[in-house]
Amino acid sequence: MATVAVIDYGMGNLHSVSKALEHVSPGTEVIVTADPEKVRNADRVILPGVGAIRDCMAEIRRLGVDKEVAEAIASGKPFLGICVGYQALMQDSEENNGVDCLAHFDGHVKYFGDDLTENGERLKVPHMGWNEVYHDDHPLWEGIEDGSRFYFVHSYYVKADQRDLVSATCTYGLEFDVAIARDNVFAVQFHPEKSSKVGLQLLQNFLNWDGKR
Amino acid sequence: MALAKRIIPCLDVENGRVVKGVQFVDIRDAGDPVEVAKRYDEQGADEITFLDITATHEGRDTMVHTVEKMASQVFIPLTVGGGIRTCDDIRTMLNAGADKVSINSAAVKNPDFVREAAERFGSQCIVVAIDAKKVSQPGEEDKWEIFTHGGRKPTGLDAVEWAKKMVALGAGEILLTSMDQDGVKNGYDIGVTRAISEAVNVPVIASGGVGNLDHLVEGCIEGKADAVLAASIFHFNEYTVPEAKQYMRDKGIEVRL
Numbered sequence A: 001m002a003t004v005a006v007i008d009y010g011m012g013n014l015h016s017v018s019k020a021l022e023h024v025s026p027g028t029e030v031i032v033t034a035d036p037e038k039v040r041n042a043d044r045v046i047l048p049g050v051g052a053i054r055d056c057m058a059e060i061r062r063l064g065v066d067k068e069v070a071e072a073i074a075s076g077k078p079f080l081g082i083c084v085g086y087q088a089l090m091q092d093s094e095e096n097n098g099v100d101c102l103a104h105f106d107g108h109v110k111y112f113g114d115d116l117t118e119n120g121e122r123l124k125v126p127h128m129g130w131n132e133v134y135h136d137d138h139p140l141w142e143g144i145e146d147g148s149r150f151y152f153v154h155s156y157y158v159k160a161d162q163r164d165l166v167s168a169t170c171t172y173g174l175e176f177d178v179a180i181a182r183d184n185v186f187a188v189q190f191h192p193e194k195s196s197k198v199g200l201q202l203l204q205n206f207l208n209w210d211g212k213r
Numbered sequence B: 001m002a003l004a005k006r007i008i009p010c011l012d013v014e015n016g017r018v019v020k021g022v023q024f025v026d027i028r029d030a031g032d033p034v035e036v037a038k039r040y041d042e043q044g045a046d047e048i049t050f051l052d053i054t055a056t057h058e059g060r061d062t063m064v065h066t067v068e069k070m071a072s073q074v075f076i077p078l079t080v081g082g083g084i085r086t087c088d089d090i091r092t093m094l095n096a097g098a099d100k101v102s103i104n105s106a107a108v109k110n111p112d113f114v115r116e117a118a119e120r121f122g123s124q125c126i127v128v129a130i131d132a133k134k135v136s137q138p139g140e141e142d143k144w145e146i147f148t149h150g151g152r153k154p155t156g157l158d159a160v161e162w163a164k165k166m167v168a169l170g171a172g173e174i175l176l177t178s179m180d181q182d183g184v185k186n187g188y189d190i191g192v193t194r195a196i197s198e199a200v201n202v203p204v205i206a207s208g209g210v211g212n213l214d215h216l217v218e219g220c221i222e223g224k225a226d227a228v229l230a231a232s233i234f235h236f237n238e239y240t241v242p243e244a245k246q247y248m249r250d251k252g253i254e255v256r257l
Helices: A014-024 A036-041 A053-062 A065-075 A196-208 B033-043 B057-071 B087-096 B105-109 B112-121 B159-169 B190-199 B213-221 B241-250
Strands: A003-007 A029-033 A044-047 A079-082 A107-111 A127-132 A149-154 A156-160 A166-172 A174-182 A185-188 B006-014 B048-052 B078-081 B100-103 B126-134 B144-148 B153-158 B173-178 B204-207 B227-230
Touching (some): A003 A014, A003 A036, A003 A065, A014 A029, A014 A196, A014 B057, A029 A036, A036 A065, A044 A196, A053 A065, A149 A196, A156 A174, B006 B033, B006 B204, B006 B241, B033 B048, B033 B057, B033 B241, B048 B057, B057 B087, B078 B126, B100 B112, B105 B112, B105 B144, B112 B126, B112 B159, B144 B159, B144 B190, B153 B159, B159 B173, B159 B190, B173 B190, B190 B204, B190 B213, B213 B227, B213 B241
Parallel strands (some): A003 A029, A044 A079, B006 B048, B078 B100, B126 B173
Antiparallel strands (some): A107 A156, A127 A149, A166 A174, A174 A185, B144 B153
16 A cells, blocks of 8 residues: 655644545555654655744754655655645745754745735735645646645745746745745645645645656 | 635534534535535635534534544635633644634633634634624714623723734734624624724634625725625525625635636
């Protein structure tokens, strides 16, 4: 049976991610775990995350999840980062007065700001709700129309330095990077597990993906 | 293109069953909250809110199972409100699969609970529910006050100031119910909705008094709400979620269709 490890470092609603995976692929065994051995043996790995980045990074380091992530990325097996699990792959975040992240990608996590506007209207922060995602032709977008709406909840956004690695963008007062892809790694800012049909399609695509662009 | 205004059907749940019923032509058991939530998801609802009105301890355990069941079958955000009084209550609901909890009277009783909850679980999952009623007389400057116990008990708290305080303590979203309108179907109280939405920097959900689709439009445009919550107009098939969204889009509102 194919296996997918959802890395559990005590932050976030892992129930939703694992239920969504089970829903799209009853034949896949979903293992919610922090055990390095189980992550190593899984066919695919997901790094989720909700909450403040300082707490997330502290737990990632304390539990050795940083090493598990590095190993999974180096192994070539399909790897998916979600929300804070995406931000954690960048160099650093402005949140909590500045936090160093795992630096698997060049780029930074920035605050939307308190004076964000769009067409003269003030925008609320967090960016909460369904927004349009414009994407490239990476296999994880298969069957998902360009401009489909996904569900977001975040106050900080990713801006990647290597523009050729950006797989999708979204606009909320400013344009930011909502998906990044390199080799076997794919990471998204929105919550596919809460994005109804298009989100489930993306998770299904991840489970079908061979980890190659 | 912009962020879509959200449409949120709200279900009153008692002992694991939807109260007052929900009528869908094509589902057999419209009293099962999970079946109803699934149908709203298929129709394109952007979120679901469960309001637990169960009084007994046993009934509350039933609610946890209902949330668990919903979370394994419906993949849009779920907010659970009603009877959330402690951090343990919050943890139980989040572990069961809720994405957010809504805190109402416990916040009035002890505002610091909101700070504690936001610090522990993150602002993104803490919704503070506010029941506001207009207390100013015609001709006076508009003033709204917080009421508890289903609108019977005044608290003396100014609604706009209260909303600002809740956000300062860590609320990630405000669910604003205008009491004088609730159930009357005359539409949201636009004045208080707009006053609070302009006063805080987090999303505001308008609730209470929706009788037709123009009320949803008013809530978004004049009330400046980020999301609109409604119950009976959807439950009794007066309007479907797609009809509501199409109507809003025709009026120039960004929606997810």
